[in-house]
Amino acid sequence: MEMFLAAVGWAGAGFLLAAYALVSAERIRAGGVAFQVLNLFGAAALTANSAYHRAWPSAVLNMVWIVIGTAAITTHARTYARTDAPLR
Template structure:
């Protein structure tokens, strides 16, 4: 199980770095659903990894990051559906 938690953490870090790279290279928009979902998924994975390793400052940071991600996804999906591209 510890190895699975470590793999999850590495995947989460990779997903966050990928999303940031795509945003920085203007291949993805910061207000796109894809970017927000990548950010949320990476934060969830890192939150689980941090909590499993008792790294509470990192776990708390990623918990807040998840909250921001959930709010952003909610706003994109529920509050402003007319701005989504099909």
């Protein structure tokens, strides 16, 4: 189990780094769905890893990150539903 959660944690770090790198390279929009999804998956993976290791400050930080990402994706979805605008 420990090895699995270590891999999950590294994957989460990879998702967060990918989100930052892609925004910095202007490949995706900072407020876009792709950025939010990468951050959401990264935060979820790091939450699992941090909770397993009882690193509660990191786990709580990432849980808040999940709430923020979920709210942003929900806002995008509602905007899309009202305007038929493409999700970006």
